[in-house]
Structure formats: structure tokens, C-alpha cells
Amino acid sequence: MNFKQMTKTSRDNLGTIAMLVVAFAVVQALRAGGFVNSHMDGMLVPLCVYATMAVSLNLVVGILGELSLGHAGFMCVGAFSSAFFSKCFEQSMGTFPRFLIAILIGGLVAGVLGFLIGIPVLRLNGDYLAIVTLAFGEIIKNLVNVLYVGRDAAGLHISMRDQAALGLAEDGEMIINGPQGITGTPFNSTFTVGFVILLVSTIVVLNLVNSREGRAIMSIRDNRIAAGSLGIPVTRYKMFAFTLSAVIAGCAGALYAHNLSSLIATPARFGYNMSILFLVFVVLGGIGSTRGAIIAAIILTLLPEVLRFMADYRMLIYAVVLIVMMIVNWNPKSRAFIKAHSPKKWFGRGKEDR
Amino acid sequence: MVSFLNYFINGLSLGSIYAIIAIGYTMVYGIAKMLNFAHGDIIMVGAYIAFSVITTAKLPAAVGVLAAICGCMLLGITIEKIAYKPLRHAGSSLAVLITAIGVSYFLQNVALLIFSSNPKMFTPIIPMSMMTIQLGSFRIQTISLVSIAVGVVLVLLLQLFINKTRPGQAMLACAQDRGAASLMGISVNGTISLTFAIGSAMAGIAGVLLCSAYPTLSPYTGAMPGIKAFVAAVFGGIGSIPGAMIGGLLLGIIEILSKTYISSQLSDAIVFAVLIVVLLVRPTGIMGKVVQEKV
Numbered sequence: 172m173n174f175k176q177m178t179k180t181s182r183d184n185l186g187t188i189a190m191l192v193v194a195f196a197v198v199q200a201l202r203a204g205g206f207v208n209s210h211m212d213g214m215l216v217p218l219c220v221y222a223t224m225a226v227s228l229n230l231v232v233g234i235l236g237e238l239s240l241g242h243a244g245f246m247c248v249g250a251f252s253s254a255f256f257s258k259c260f261e262q263s264m265g266t267f268p269r270f271l272i273a274i275l276i277g278g279l280v281a282g283v284l285g286f287l288i289g290i291p292v293l294r295l296n297g298d299y300l301a302i303v304t305l306a307f308g309e310i311i312k313n314l315v316n317v318l319y320v321g322r323d324a325a326g327l328h329i330s331m332r333d334q335a336a337l338g339l340a341e342d343g344e345m346i347i348n349g350p351q352g353i354t355g356t357p358f359n360s361t362f363t364v365g366f367v368i369l370l371v372s373t374i375v376v377l378n379l380v381n382s383r384e385g386r387a388i389m390s391i392r393d394n395r396i397a398a399g400s401l402g403i404p405v406t407r408y409k410m411f412a413f414t415l416s417a418v419i420a421g422c423a424g425a426l427y428a429h430n431l432s433s434l435i436a437t438p439a440r441f442g443y444n445m446s447i448l449f450l451v452f453v454v455l456g457g458i459g460s461t462r463g464a465i466i467a468a469i470i471l472t473l474l475p476e477v478l479r480f481m482a483d484y485r486m487l488i489y490a491v492v493l494i495v496m497m498i499v500n501w502n503p504k505s506r507a508f509i510k511a512h513s514p515k516k517w518f519g520r521g522k523e524d525r
Numbered sequence: 526m527v528s529f530l531n532y533f534i535n536g537l538s539l540g541s542i543y544a545i546i547a548i549g550y551t552m553v554y555g556i557a558k559m560l561n562f563a564h565g566d567i568i569m570v571g572a573y574i575a576f577s578v579i580t581t582a583k584l585p586a587a588v589g590v591l592a593a594i595c596g597c598m599l600l601g602i603t604i605e606k607i608a609y610k611p612l613r614h615a616g617s618s619l620a621v622l623i624t625a626i627g628v629s630y631f632l633q634n635v636a637l638l639i640f641s642s643n644p645k646m647f648t649p650i651i652p653m654s655m656m657t658i659q660l661g662s663f664r665i666q667t668i669s670l671v672s673i674a675v676g677v678v679l680v681l682l683l684q685l686f687i688n689k690t691r692p693g694q695a696m697l698a699c700a701q702d703r704g705a706a707s708l709m710g711i712s713v714n715g716t717i718s719l720t721f722a723i724g725s726a727m728a729g730i731a732g733v734l735l736c737s738a739y740p741t742l743s744p745y746t747g748a749m750p751g752i753k754a755f756v757a758a759v760f761g762g763i764g765s766i767p768g769a770m771i772g773g774l775l776l777g778i779i780e781i782l783s784k785t786y787i788s789s790q791l792s793d794a795i796v797f798a799v800l801i802v803v804l805l806v807r808p809t810g811i812m813g814k815v816v817q818e819k820v
Contacts, residue, residue, distance in 0.1 A: 297622070309793060317788070501620035
């Protein structure tokens with residue numbers, strides 16, 4: 172197909188994918204040439220995790236138009252279910268098929284949970300929906316922290332009380348140890364795997380936006396009641412987008428889990444603050460723009476490494492950025508100003524308001 | 526039985542604190558039609574102000590409480606003017622909600638820079654000699670009784686203020702129809718500022734009470750009670766002051782009893798589960814009104 176004959180959207184999407192592939196190639200070349208120190212090398216997998224989370228949250232916030240404050244919860248579920256699977260089948264399966272299945276399981280379990288949570292949550296709108304997703308995120312974290320699972324010859328033992336209540340045999344092994352989480356998950360996450368997950372999620376989301384379903388979802392964002400009155404099944408499409416987003420978050424969680432020697436559901440990793448960090452990625456990248464979300468995630472993950480001397484002020488700066496971005500982008504007066512002075516106008520390509 | 530009564534009173538006292546916070550949420554929600562996510566962090570700021578005055582500057586407790594109230598009031602008005610007012614006509618509730626999250630994050634991190642993340646020991650406002658009251662066979666913490674009393678008095682005062690004074694009536698008018706209220710000569714900006722001032726002052730009081738009952742103070746102290754108070758406000762029906770009071774009390778009792786009798790690790794999860802059940806069964810809460818949404 173001729174590049175010029177493609178629609179603007181297809182070209183944009185192709186640009187996003189090309190950007191990812193080029194970035195991947197450049198990093199791989201730098202690594203092969205030995206220009207990447209071990210510290211930066213260790214950042215590559217978390218980078219993919221955060222970028223994937225940004226894609227996932229952007230689907231809910233930017234395209235569906237609902238605020239989810241519990242996305243770290245889905246990531247947590249994906250991480251624990253996949254790590255659980257990997258621990259159980261560490262000896263009995265080869266690395267590649269096991270890790271592939273682990274990622275799929277992470278996505279699947281998070282997706283099922285997203286669907287179940289979506290049933291009550293998506294009946295709500297706006298502020299209520301945001302606070303309920305926050306509640307679910309916290310509930311997930313709390314439940315994982317009291318979950319004890321062990322294994323011995325008799326099979327799996329599950330308890331919500333403590334290790335002793337499992338009644339493990341002498342040769343038994345703890346798999347999920349309550350607040351200590353899962354230790355010794357195999358290190359399978361590589362930059363390549365992370366890149367593939369990020370690329371696949373990006374392609375899925377970009378294709379979704381550009382499809383009949385995607386347009387239905389965006390019409391719900393723009394005016395839910397009008398969309399409903401046109402015969403668009405509002406709840407079904409909201410559910411679809413929310414579940415898909417949970418699946419992507421679960422895969423990112425699986426990637427995250429297989430990069431850690433001990434997986435613990437601490438607030439710093441899977442709590443509310445993490446969900447806010449993902450939200451900052453989405454807002455900074457421009458709500459609704461998948462490419463923007465990925466770029467913001469990459470910049471904000473790498474920036475603290477570069478600006479180590481400002482480490483104390485990092486979170487404060489994020490907060491200010493969040494507030495200023497929202498006011499500049501959404502205040503009616505500043506929007507009119509930006510529109511009137513946009514550089515695009517000089518080239519006669521001024522776009523209408525979103 | 527005696528221990529159950531003790532837990533029950535503890536629950537009531539925590540519930541009164543939630544109620545005081547929830548009233549702030551509910552008032553702001555009713556009038557500005559926004560979820561002030563930073564409300565919980567105003568509690569934390571209030572507690573830090575009281576801490577600085579009472580513990581660091583060694584001034585009397587009453588001065589500390591007064592400073593906390595005034596400081597929170599100013600903070601609430603400033604936040605509204607700087608962060609929320611520019612977005613009042615943005616046409617997207619998401620925009621102002623995300624901004625509020627930004628403000629909440631901002632307050633936490635400013636507190637983190639000033640006071641560091643090490644928890645501070647808050648000096649309770651009740652003198653040592655009067656910490657507990659012995660009543661026959663059981664002993665009650667004075668702060669529990671004070672919290673309950675303060676909660677009841679504040680709700681009564683607020684009800685009087687709203688129903689009997691002109692600024693209160695202006696608030697009701699703004700809550701009902703902002704456009705019509707401004708046509709009647711009511712200053713909408715002034716009323717919204719007043720709402721934020723009252724709500725934040727109550728958050729300041731709640732901060733002092735909360736830290737007197739649970740004396741560790743960190744930059745994240747306000748976040749959880751803030752969210753739980755929101756749950757309480759939704760429970761009681763958002764926009765309704767008596768509803769917020771009832772919701773807060775019920776939530777406090779549920780939390781303490783589930784902490785005691787079910788699991789201390791799961792009590793937060795139980796509180797949030799209550800929110801989800803309430804929203805499923807009766808999304809408008811106990812005393813809320815059903816509002817038909819229009820295009």
C-alpha cells in the first residue's frame with residue numbers, strides 16, 4: 172500500500188510503531204556496542220513495564236474517558252498469578268513455553284478480575300467510578316498480603332490466616348508467603364520480551380481505536396447519554412475496554428514479576444501511589460494519545476536517573492506538572508489561547524478541538 | 526460485654542472523626558460538584574500545624590487547635606482559587622478530579638520535604654492526667670468522648686448555619702442551581718470559597734482529633750482517613766450533611782469491630798467492600814436524592 176494513500180490515522184499509528192521499533196533497535200545496538208552500563212541495563216525491563224502500563228491506563232482514561240485509580244491492582248494480580256504459575260512449574264517445563272504461559276496467565280487472571288470488578292464498577296460514572304477502582308486496588312493489595320499458599324506431596328494448601336494454618340508436610344514448600352510474597356521467581360524477563368509485550372499492546376490498542384468498537388467507545392467518552400440513545404450498548408463497550416486494559420496491565424505485571432527476586436505487594440510497588448504515577452504518564456503524554464503515554468513513561472522513568480541530584484523533589488515536580496498540565500490544557504481561556512497561537516496554524520493545518 | 530462496649534465507643538469516636546471529614550467532602554461535593562481529593566491531605570496539614578504549634582513551639586493546645594483551623598481554612602480557599610477555579614467551566618469532571626489528585630500529591634510531598642517521612646509523635650490535646658475516665662468497671666479514653674461531642678456539636682451548628690443564616694441559604698441555592706443563584710444576586714465565587722473554608726476548617730479539627738487518638742503523624746496520615754471519609758459520605762448519600770454524619774459513624778463502628786473480631790489486616794478491605802455494596806444496592810446512599818441525568 173502506498174504511504175501517501177493511507178489515512179492520517181494509519182500513518183500516525185505506523186509512526187508510533189516505527190518509533191518503538193527504532194528505539195528498540197537503537198538500544199540493542201548500544202547494548203551490543205557496550206555503551207549501556209549495568210545500571211541502565213537494569214532499567215530496561217521496568218521501562219517496558221511502565222510503558223505498557225501507560226498504554227493500558229490510557230485505554231481507560233484517554234479512550235474510554237473514565238478514571239481508574241486501581242490499575243496497580245491489576246498489575247499486582249498479573250504479577251502474582253504469573254509468578255505463582257512459574258514457581259509451580261519451574262522444574263517441569265522449559266523456560267520459553269513456561270514464561271509464555273505465565274504471561275498469558277497473568278493477563279488472563281487480571282482480565283477475569285477486571286471483568287468481575289467491571290460488573291459493579293462500570294455501572295457508575297466519573298468520580299464514583301474512580302473512587303471504587305481505588306477501593307478495589309487497595310482490596311486486592313490487602314488480600315494478596317494475607318494470602319498463604321504452600322505445596323507438598325498432597326497438593327496445594329491455601330490459607331488466609333498464617334503459615335502454620337496451611338498444615339504443610341515436612342518437605343512442603345511455601346509459594347506465596349503472606350506479606351513476604353513470592354521469593355525466587357525465575358528471572359525470565361528480558362528487554363526483548365518486554366519490548367514484544369509493549370509492541371503487541373500498542374498495536375492492539377491502536378487498532379482498537381481505529382475500529383468500529385473503538386469509535387463506539389470514544390462516543391461513550393464524548394457523550395455517554397447520546398451514545399446510548401444511538402443504540403450503542405454503553406455498558407458492554409465500557410466493560411470491553413476496561414477488561415482489555417486489565418489484560419494488558421496483567422501482562423505488564425507478569426513481566427514485572429519475572430524481573431524481581433522477591434515479589435512483595437508493598438504499597439510502593441502496587442499501591443495507590445503507583446496508580447497515580449501511571450496516571451501522570453497518561454496526563455503528561457496527552458490524555459488519549461497512546462504514543463504520548465509511552466513517551467511520557469519512558470522520559471519520566473529515565474529522568475530521575477539522569478537528575479539524581481533532584482531526587483528529593485521528583486515527586487513534588489510530578490505533582491506540579493500534573494496540576495499545571497491539567498489547568499493549561501483544560502481551562503477554557505488557555506485552550507482558546509493555545510488554539511489561537513498554535514504553530515500548526517502557520518502551516519494551515521490547524522486542527523479542530525478534540 | 527464490657528469489652529464490646531469499649532470497642533463500640535472507640536468505633537463511635539473514630540466514626541465521629543470520619544463524620545467531620547465526610548461533612549467537608551459532602552459540602553464541597555454538593556456545591557462545587559467536584560470530588561476534592563486533597564481533602565484528606567488538608568487533615569494532615571492541620572495536624573502538622575497543630576504539631577508545630579503545640580509540640581515544637583510549646584504553646585497551649587487551644588492555640589494549636591485554633592492555628593490548625595485557620596491554617597486549613599486559608600489552605601482550602603487558596604487551593605480552590607489556584608487549582609480548581611480555572612477548571613470550573615472545563616466541561617470535564619475528569620480534568621478537575623485529576624487536578625485534585627495532583628493537589629493531594631503536592632501537599633503530601635511538601636510535607637515530606639518539610640517534616641521528612643519519619644513519623645512524628647503528636648502530643649494529644651488532652652492533658653496526661655485526664656487521658657482516661659473510669660466509669661464503674663470500664664475505662665474510656667477522654668479523646669473518644671471529646672471526638673463524639675465535637676462531632677455532634679459541629680453537625681448541629683452546621684445545620685443551624687445552613688438553615689437559619691443568609692450565607693447558609695446562599696449555599697443551598699448554589700447547590701441547587703448555580704446559574705439561578707447568581708441571577709438572584711448571590712456571589713457564587715464567594716459561596717464556593719466559604720464552602721471550602723468551612724470544609725477545610727472541619728478537616729483541620731478532624732486532623733487534631735485523629736492525631737490525638739492515634740498519635741503518629743506522617744505525610745500520609747491524611748490519605749487513608751480521607752478516602753474512608755469519602756466512603757462515609759457516599760454511604761450517607763453525598764450532598765447530605767446528616768447523611769455524612771450517619772455514614773461516618775457507621776463506618777467507624779464497622780472498621781473498629783471488623784478490626785477486632787475479623788482481621789486487623791483486612792479491615793481496610795472490609796471498609797471498601799462496604800462502599801462497593803452500598804454503591805451497588807443504593808448508589809445514592811442512605812439519605813441521598815436520586816437525580817435524573819440529562820443530556
